[in-house]
Amino acid sequence: MNHLSAVRPPSLLQAFRTRLLTVGQWCAVLSVFAAPINKPATNILLGLSLLCSLAGAELLPRWRAALREPVVIGFLVWFGVLFASALHAWISRGDPAFRDAAMWGCIYPALIASLLRDSRWRWRALAAFAVAAGLVVVISYLMQFGLVPQRAIAEVHSSMRNTVFKEYTQQGLASLILMSMLVAVGLNSTDRRWRIAALAGAALVLFNVVVLIQSRTTYIVLLPLLGYWIYRLVAHRFNGWRTLLISGGLVILIIGTLWSTPSIRERMLSSVTEEVDGYLIAREATSSGIRLWLWQQTLPIIADAPVLGHGLNQWEPLYLEQMRDIPGSAPFITGHPHQEALLILAEEGAAGLLIFAVLLCCFAGHVNKLRDPQKGIFASILIIYVAAGLANGLWSNFTHRHVFVLLMACVPLGSFPWQGIGRERDPTS
Numbered sequence: 001m002n003h004l005s006a007v008r009p010p011s012l013l014q015a016f017r018t019r020l021l022t023v024g025q026w027c028a029v030l031s032v033f034a035a036p037i038n039k040p041a042t043n044i045l046l047g048l049s050l051l052c053s054l055a056g057a058e059l060l061p062r063w064r065a066a067l068r069e070p071v072v073i074g075f076l077v078w079f080g081v082l083f084a085s086a087l088h089a090w091i092s093r094g095d096p097a098f099r100d101a102a103m104w105g106c107i108y109p110a111l112i113a114s115l116l117r118d119s120r121w122r123w124r125a126l127a128a129f130a131v132a133a134g135l136v137v138v139i140s141y142l143m144q145f146g147l148v149p150q151r152a153i154a155e156v157h158s159s160m161r162n163t164v165f166k167e168y169t170q171q172g173l174a175s176l177i178l179m180s181m182l183v184a185v186g187l188n189s190t191d192r193r194w195r196i197a198a199l200a201g202a203a204l205v206l207f208n209v210v211v212l213i214q215s216r217t218t219y220i221v222l223l224p225l226l227g228y229w230i231y232r233l234v235a236h237r238f239n240g241w242r243t244l245l246i247s248g249g250l251v252i253l254i255i256g257t258l259w260s261t262p263s264i265r266e267r268m269l270s271s272v273t274e275e276v277d278g279y280l281i282a283r284e285a286t287s288s289g290i291r292l293w294l295w296q297q298t299l300p301i302i303a304d305a306p307v308l309g310h311g312l313n314q315w316e317p318l319y320l321e322q323m324r325d326i327p328g329s330a331p332f333i334t335g336h337p338h339q340e341a342l343l344i345l346a347e348e349g350a351a352g353l354l355i356f357a358v359l360l361c362c363f364a365g366h367v368n369k370l371r372d373p374q375k376g377i378f379a380s381i382l383i384i385y386v387a388a389g390l391a392n393g394l395w396s397n398f399t400h401r402h403v404f405v406l407l408m409a410c411v412p413l414g415s416f417p418w419q420g421i422g423r424e425r426d427p428t429s
Helices: 002-006 012-034 039-055 059-066 070-093 101-115 119-144 168-188 192-213 216-235 241-259 262-282 287-304 315-323 340-347 349-368 374-388 398-408
Strands: none
Touching (some): 119 398, 168 398
């Protein structure tokens, strides 16, 4: 009796906080769903996730565990770099950048980790993203067949044809992530029907990206991404020099096949050549011409502060100041240099770029320790964002940044099984 009387039922406040925690977990899952679709919904759901996490049950144990996760630590290190860069901008130029959204976005992995603490919840988040990206691909096909009307912007910009909620690069990269998820799950499924369905779905997504969307950034990303999956597939069956030889041969075959695709050849050869010629001869502000201009004009900014940079959010004012002395530069005005490494060099300097590269290597090393299919999924995400950053400024863009941060926040502390979702609990959580 004494033992039974000592066990008290939870109070109303404890029960309420437990319910709040569950609500916060679903808000975190839905924020991953909303990231490739809608900016306001993503912000609202992240705000609700934060409130529920702070008011939910087991606050301190959850956050202590979250702050020990390798990915969370990595993002907090980058937060520290950006905060120091903002402080540098305030001291040197009197321009504080402490409200920068990209800097505070580094906190999101800790928030997600404080809520999604086991395999069930993190798989729900990944599935939510896959559902959102899958819906976009389905609607894109319906647009192509005339069953859903095209967006009004497609009449002005042909590149926006078959895009649903975002512009074609954002939709294309999200689709490549979905394709990688399907390939990873398909190759690791023991059920033949599921394997065929997943790989067929990946093929449909790839066709959508290559033929219907036709973003040049996605074409740039496609080669290393397909190379990675070819290597993984070959390495599973062979080893040593055979792996390299067979992988190299298949990569050459894939390159030849892609190059024979009219849409890729036109976008990557004919149009780029025409755009570069138009820029060099007539200074036309084409897509390729703007990038060449931006990269050329960013080099003097980097040279003025090569080690520590000029501080967070300082590239744009410095670039605008530089453009005032150049007649006819108005068409080349943008908010970032469309190259991730150049932006970091300009604002955080060589020291910041070195830390960024080390963090990426640490992320890659941690992902490489996971079991499949997580290993394939998160390795693909890293490949996509590193390759896309060669010709775009992903960290400066809300959708690109949030998709990357929220998905990387779902990296498990240790490997967890993809089968039996909802029945098994991650022993490291």
